[in-house]
Amino acid sequence: MALASTETTTSLGRVEDARSKPFGPAAALSCRECGARYDLGPNFACIECFGPLEIAYDFGRVTREQIAEGPTNIWRYRSLLPVPADVAAKPNMAPGWTKLVKADNLARELGIRSLHVKDDSGNPTHSFKDRVVAIAVEAARNFGFHTLSCSSTGNLAGAVTAAAARAGLDACVFIPADLEEAKIVMASVYGGKLVGIEGTYDDVNRFCSELIGDELGDKWGFVNVNLRPYYAEGSKTLAYEIAEQLGWRIPDQIVIPVASGSQLTKIDKAFKELIALGLVEDRPYKIFAAQAEGCSPVSAAYKAGHDVIRPVKPDTIAKSLAIGNPADGPYVLDIARRTGGAVEDVTDAEVVDAIRLLARTEGIFAETAGGVTVGVLRKLVAEGKLDPEAETVVLNTGDGLKTLDAVADHARPTAVIRPSLDAFRTAIA
Amino acid sequence: MALASTETTTSLGRVEDARSKPFGPAAALSCRECGARYDLGPNFACIECFGPLEIAYDFGRVTREQIAEGPTNIWRYRSLLPVPADVAAKPNMAPGWTKLVKADNLARELGIRSLHVKDDSGNPTHSFKDRVVAIAVEAARNFGFHTLSCSSTGNLAGAVTAAAARAGLDACVFIPADLEEAKIVMASVYGGKLVGIEGTYDDVNRFCSELIGDELGDKWGFVNVNLRPYYAEGSKTLAYEIAEQLGWRIPDQIVIPVASGSQLTKIDKAFKELIALGLVEDRPYKIFAAQAEGCSPVSAAYKAGHDVIRPVKPDTIAKSLAIGNPADGPYVLDIARRTGGAVEDVTDAEVVDAIRLLARTEGIFAETAGGVTVGVLRKLVAEGKLDPEAETVVLNTGDGLKTLDAVADHARPTAVIRPSLDAFRTAIA
Numbered sequence: 017m018a019l020a021s022t023e024t025t026t027s028l029g030r031v032e033d034a035r036s037k038p039f040g041p042a043a044a045l046s047c048r049e050c051g052a053r054y055d056l057g058p059n060f061a062c063i064e065c066f067g068p069l070e071i072a073y074d075f076g077r078v079t080r081e082q083i084a085e086g087p088t089n090i091w092r093y094r095s096l097l098p099v100p101a102d103v104a105a106k107p108n109m110a111p112g113w114t115k116l117v118k119a120d121n122l123a124r125e126l127g128i129r130s131l132h133v134k135d136d137s138g139n140p141t142h143s144f145k146d147r148v149v150a151i152a153v154e155a156a157r158n159f160g161f162h163t164l165s166c167s168s169t170g171n172l173a174g175a176v177t178a179a180a181a182r183a184g185l186d187a188c189v190f191i192p193a194d195l196e197e198a199k200i201v202m203a204s205v206y207g208g209k210l211v212g213i214e215g216t217y218d219d220v221n222r223f224c225s226e227l228i229g230d231e232l233g234d235k236w237g238f239v240n241v242n243l244r245p246y247y248a249e250g251s252k253t254l255a256y257e258i259a260e261q262l263g264w265r266i267p268d269q270i271v272i273p274v275a276s277g278s279q280l281t282k283i284d285k286a287f288k289e290l291i292a293l294g295l296v297e298d299r300p301y302k303i304f305a306a307q308a309e310g311c312s313p314v315s316a317a318y319k320a321g322h323d324v325i326r327p328v329k330p331d332t333i334a335k336s337l338a339i340g341n342p343a344d345g346p347y348v349l350d351i352a353r354r355t356g357g358a359v360e361d362v363t364d365a366e367v368v369d370a371i372r373l374l375a376r377t378e379g380i381f382a383e384t385a386g387g388v389t390v391g392v393l394r395k396l397v398a399e400g401k402l403d404p405e406a407e408t409v410v411l412n413t414g415d416g417l418k419t420l421d422a423v424a425d426h427a428r429p430t431a432v433i434r435p436s437l438d439a440f441r442t443a444i445a
Numbered sequence: 446m447a448l449a450s451t452e453t454t455t456s457l458g459r460v461e462d463a464r465s466k467p468f469g470p471a472a473a474l475s476c477r478e479c480g481a482r483y484d485l486g487p488n489f490a491c492i493e494c495f496g497p498l499e500i501a502y503d504f505g506r507v508t509r510e511q512i513a514e515g516p517t518n519i520w521r522y523r524s525l526l527p528v529p530a531d532v533a534a535k536p537n538m539a540p541g542w543t544k545l546v547k548a549d550n551l552a553r554e555l556g557i558r559s560l561h562v563k564d565d566s567g568n569p570t571h572s573f574k575d576r577v578v579a580i581a582v583e584a585a586r587n588f589g590f591h592t593l594s595c596s597s598t599g600n601l602a603g604a605v606t607a608a609a610a611r612a613g614l615d616a617c618v619f620i621p622a623d624l625e626e627a628k629i630v631m632a633s634v635y636g637g638k639l640v641g642i643e644g645t646y647d648d649v650n651r652f653c654s655e656l657i658g659d660e661l662g663d664k665w666g667f668v669n670v671n672l673r674p675y676y677a678e679g680s681k682t683l684a685y686e687i688a689e690q691l692g693w694r695i696p697d698q699i700v701i702p703v704a705s706g707s708q709l710t711k712i713d714k715a716f717k718e719l720i721a722l723g724l725v726e727d728r729p730y731k732i733f734a735a736q737a738e739g740c741s742p743v744s745a746a747y748k749a750g751h752d753v754i755r756p757v758k759p760d761t762i763a764k765s766l767a768i769g770n771p772a773d774g775p776y777v778l779d780i781a782r783r784t785g786g787a788v789e790d791v792t793d794a795e796v797v798d799a800i801r802l803l804a805r806t807e808g809i810f811a812e813t814a815g816g817v818t819v820g821v822l823r824k825l826v827a828e829g830k831l832d833p834e835a836e837t838v839v840l841n842t843g844d845g846l847k848t849l850d851a852v853a854d855h856a857r858p859t860a861v862i863r864p865s866l867d868a869f870r871t872a873i874a
Contacts, residue, residue: 211873
């Protein structure tokens with residue numbers, strides 16, 4: 017496909033191009049294990065070897081200038097995603113292009129020379145999930161699914177129901193019944209059906225796999241099951257944005273949270289794409305993975321030198337990362353080892369400390385997942401595993417307003433007084 | 446001042462220009478009532494007539510191209526604000542450039558032809574207050590204040606403490622003690638002191654006026670008291686962005702919430718500036734003001750045909766608008782009448798309905814203040830006061846995650862079930 021034809025315009029020829037290429041530069045589904053290729057369809061597992069399918073592309077030429085002319089959201093990278101050229105014109109949440117915050121105060125506290133926080137709490141429903149859902153919505157449209165669904169630890173449910181509302185699709189989403197109040201309200205308020213499951217996220221996930229084989233869920237697009245190959249590509253945009261916001265440069269080291277592990281593997285994939293396309297210099301980078309101690313199957317395997325992940329039953333305040341049987345865990349191990357990074361975990365107390373540290377140094381109020389990455393960053397520096405002289409990026413993938421309970425005990429008024437100067441003097445002095 | 450010298454660069458000459466013009470294009474403080482002019486200082490009331498002071502400018506030439514080259518935050522408009530040319534380089538929250546969402550679904554429900562939602566929940570602390578605070582921080586720096594303070598209905602307290610944390614300033618903020626939990630946590634988590642006052646916002650405000658005259662608060666910058674002329678200018682950026690995002694055009698009609706009334710008056714001021722500078726076509730526009738019935742002193746005066754606002758004791762779930770004695774109320778009346786708009790109010794039940802309407806049509810979860818504007822928009826259409834054929838913009842100034850209680854009764858799971866298909870069939874069928 018010629019470069020110009022990926023542009024969104026109203027000229028007839030180009031609209032036809034968008035119609036004839038509903039998945040844009042995506043060429044096929046490809047098995048991550050055996051490399052078998054399939055037509056683009058609502059499939060997620062290889063029928064040869066049961067390996068996970070991912071998107072294979074035929075990119076053609078992509079330039080920095082072409083990207084810079086795009087909108088200030090993820091669609092500026094549409095020529096690197098499985099979406100049509102006119103994607104930005106359809107009703108969608110327009111996520112992405114969140115701030116890359118130069119975190120000099122936090123860097124000073126941690127003894128790091130150069131640190132940025134990629135703050136994805138700025139997305140429409142205040143988590144990185146808006147990115148992945150936006151791609152899944154486009155796939156659902158292409159496959160004629162009328163209902164959008166997912167298993168979720170909370171953030172995804174809100175992102176799916178919001179995106180479905182705006183796109184005019186039905187939604188029915190599934191969460192563990194014991195989630196944070198803010199996540200329950202947010203997943204309900206946009207309309208659609210919200211179903212609480214008595215069990216862990218892994219129980220919810222198993223239930224959704226059953227449902228997808230049943231006539232009940234037959235015409236449904238489960239964003240993280242049968243639309244997973246498309247959905248997962250949305251995480252690449254985090255990496256594209258970080259590189260572009262650094263002036264088209266991949267950072268030396270990056271700290272990424274691990275739930276299923278999908279986000280981390282896609283950031284690695286995106287960095288490799290940018291290098292292959294000549295959009296950034298080909299330099300080594302290290303990827304560090306962060307988990308909460310109460311759900312650290314990948315960290316445990318890494319430390320034990322294993323290649324296989326042993327599932328755990330999660331027990332942590334970092335509920336958005338509470339996936340005890342992470343599908344992409346082995347790939348995370350692989351990437352951390354290959355790039356010279358590491359996998360590390362922190363306690364719930366360290367998570368709370370890190371949330372407060374980030375808030376008081378940079379004015380960023382992260383959810384528990386952000387506490388995990390900042391806490392792990394601190395631990396990695398202390399352990400000497402992270403180079404304090406190298407350019408570092410740490411991800412905050414969600415918003416503190418969704419996990420208020422984590423810090424509520426520490427975030428109280430200094431005093432409650434009558435409106436008088438005497439009362440103020442007494443309380444503050 | 447020549448145009449080029451307003452650019453932020455590292456060349457010596459321009460940095461000197463930033464130093465010698467710490468308030469950029471601002472020329473003086475000017476009394477809104479009698480027109481008396483004062484040097485730029487930490488003052489807010491005219492010593493001649495006690496009228497409110499506002500910023501007077503000497504803009505020079507400002508072009509669309511110059512603005513478009515700026516960053517994607519409020520500093521793209523730095524040549525229209527009381528800030529130095531190098532403001533973007535100092536540690537700040539970089540608010541603004543929030544989405545102007547084309548709201549076709551909501552427009553259809555309301556029977557309006559063209560509707561956009563300016564969604565300021567996308568700001569760093571998820572309310573429009575980040576805009577005004579960013580300007581106040583710069584003024585505090587210029588005046589040598591080491592502590593940032595405010596009276597707040599909640600959103601402002603969070604914006605001030607976050608901005609102070611990042612800027613390296615101390616903070617001590619004051620709120621009514623009975624605010625929403627999310628706003629209390631958010632105003633505490635960034636560090637600084639948070640003081641709850643037993644009373645209404647108007648009590649808090651009176652207390653701050655006392656404090657500012659006392660030695661205790663002598664070297665403090667109260668963003669909405671002694672820094673108010675600077676602070677208030679931040680609201681102009683809402684208008685600049687709306688015009689630029691519409692393709693440099695002022696909308697025919699706009700619905701704006703009224704707490705103190707400052708935001709509305711500054712949006713009107715900004716539209717007039719854009720016309721005077723030739724940045725947009727000089728066409729009439731109508732400004733509509735929105736209040737909650739439980740705190741509607743301006744709406745009451747408007748409907749009664751009065752010029753004077755009679756203070757009320759607020760009783761509404763829209764706590765961020767619960768200012769019973771709004772300082773800029775008379776100016777709001779003036780602008781609504783002059784532009785051919787109106788002032789209207791809605792009940793708390795209508796606020797909740799409107800929050801849910803906006804969420805299920807556009808995937809935007811607004812706080813109660815957004816429910817007020819959308820509810821008033823709906824009412825104005827029904828009453829025939831708003832032209833359904835004209836281009837309309839409605840403001841959402843805050844985030845639903847901060848006022849969960851307003852919708853919590855309506856936003857529950859459809860069902861809570863065991864993870865089995867039979868349980869799902871029974872629950873959903």
